[in-house]
Amino acid sequence: MSAAASITGIGLVTPAGIGIEDNWSAVAAGRSAAAHDPQLAGLPTDFSCRVPGFDADALLGRRTAWRLDPFTRFAMVAARQAVKDAGLDTRTWDGARVGVVLGNSLGGTHTMEEQTRRFYEDGPDDVSALTVPKSMVNMVAGYVAMDLGILGPSLVTATACASGATALGVGRSLLASGLCDIVLAGGTEAALTPATVTGLSRMGALSERREDPQRASRPFCAHRDGFVPGEGAAVLVLEGPGHARVRGASAYADLVGFGASSDAHHATQPHPEGQGLIRAAQDALRDADALPDEIGHVNAHGTSTPLNDSTEARALRKVFGTGPAVASTKGVTGHTLAAAGAIEAAYTALALHHQTVPPTANVERLDPEVDIDVVTGQARPARMELAMSTSLGFGGHNAALVLKAA
Template sequence: MIMADVVVTGLGATTPLGGDAASTWAGLLAGRSGVGPLTQDWAEQLTVRIAAQLAEEPSLKIDRVQARRMDRAEQIAVIAAREAYADAGLGDDLDRERLGVVVGTGIGGATTMLAQDDILEASGPRKVSPHTVPMLMPNGPAAWVGLTFQAQAGVHCPASACATGAEAIAWGLDMIRSGRADVVLAGGVEAVIHPLPMAGFASMRAMSVRNDEPQRASRPWDAARDGFVLGEGAGVIVLESAEHAAARGARVYAKLAGAGMSSDGYDIVQPHPEGIGAARAIKMAIRDGGLTGADVQHVNAHATSTPVGDIAEINSIRASIGDHPVLTAPKSMLGHLLGAAGAVESIATILSLHEQIIPPTINLENPDEGLTLDVVTGEPRKMQLDAALNNSFGFGGHNVALLFTRA
């Protein structure tokens, strides 16, 4: 079977840097941090009192009546998907039986579950919302996106922790290549800035405790890094068969040339220190795209700002690609968007190819001695880019690498 070429024709996002893809991209190029102090009363009792909250509240774009039936994650997934659909120039004449959705989440509607449990304990079962289950179920964001556009080729929801958004895009690639769909809305979402998840991550000592300087807290590869910063957001891209895109004269941002997925089989939280599983995923993606490691000029790194993970990724890149690629780490500005990270950072990778420029990594002031590759810092770097990789790795040993090439 000859596999169809798959291209990216639409982008949508809402993040700590902006309420859409364009403002998020502008924030990345400007080296602006989206991290700030938590001002909610409940944050006072926490060890970690900083996070990367949305720059624009979903209530500005979601109808108030509809919003009452939706978890925050569902709301922002729909916002990002609407933007991506419009950006792709898709209209009402699209064959809905050939439209698919793959939108994943790492945690799902946790804030709804916890809020409704509070109501249950305080006021009894009769006061629990009848919308509780559709709001808390992990497939809720994907389902709402599917309903918004009447998608009938299949609606799917991977859940692979911090690799989720990238895995969703890989699933979308497979849907088009297998002939199940011509167009797929693919991406990820997360909105769990809440005391319980934050307390849990803090108890693991996974998050930065730089409460007094939040904008400097997320510092990938810096010798003084002390953990990630929790963020929230959504990213959705429109994937389309190249034939379908050409037939309607669509603008193409980039080609999704390949995807690779693997698992570490090592630890529930820690990556393999040598990045062996991650390296396998990277090699698969490059091979799937018909390229070699020498062809990849840029890696948009997972780089969460954890002591072990950052260097494990460096090891995996060197083992699978070599010493030549130029790196950047968007989590230095976005924080860690968990299930949305791979999707939002794929958008950054796609735009780097489209505009031939790489955003900087901020807060990298004293590089770890294990950082042996070139990382963009200070100003964005203009350079010729023909192939770029986006890495996403998640708790449980999930590894996903996506290979994008210039349109």
């Protein structure tokens, strides 16, 4: 078993709200964030889950915000929240012993679409000199490091919708290796742009429930028809338990297991039997020195797509039987793509902290093929020592995290 990493701070910028309190309130109530989106008007999919009330100028300062694409703005705000929540002082920490690992998949789509439009409509002289540094995937870790004075490793993981979970696994490895005492790990995505959403729609990945967007994201429901695109970020402060104790920090939960695998099957479809997810989950359990029946809750990837949910349910049944209480919080947030694994890891830590499993929103009738214990209707109090969060991504990426109550 690898060394545990204590989660001592959480920052959340999601469709469920900004900050821990708003997020947990919405998730525990199963309150969907989906709504018609004026920025997507006229498109085949004209609804989404956007971060509400996000004022980048107010949160970051105008001089900082204008230089950043939204995916970096989200991450920077979440990172600042997490550091504050952990009780850390960036003016006094040893920045060389601090690292940052953030997951992202699509980079600065807002910047690239806008600058491409300018190029073709107005010519090259109107293209911003900031186009490349605003849109490069790696720059989110670079900008967060600059903002907080982080001098240790700054990395970006890109495993599609598993990116945020992968980042947490890599972050824990940096602690275990001795390179870092503190790692800010998480994920971010801001890809609710016309071209990106249209591309997902053309793939057949998105819900077509335009008449009722708030009920469109319905993981594991018999009547699901695709996911609702979302955006956001989550950053978690990871520390070695000893380091956290020395400075008197409390933890929401400990990250004690990580597993990752590849399907090697299809560009966008999961392995039909979920073999990659099964391996990742079993590896995470082995890493945590835990047995399947010790897991009290699984925060599932649960995208609300026909293929993912039935495949994931079969995989979870294979690993756990019908034991743990399963929930997908994407019924609330929609699918935040690369940010999803980190957001859901944060929700898993909060579920352990509150000893409560949030409900899966909008499930009118459970799919008969989903033979697992899906929590629906309302939150369920539960006595839990261990929980798992699962993530899958295009390209056949799978990741699983095991968290332990602190």
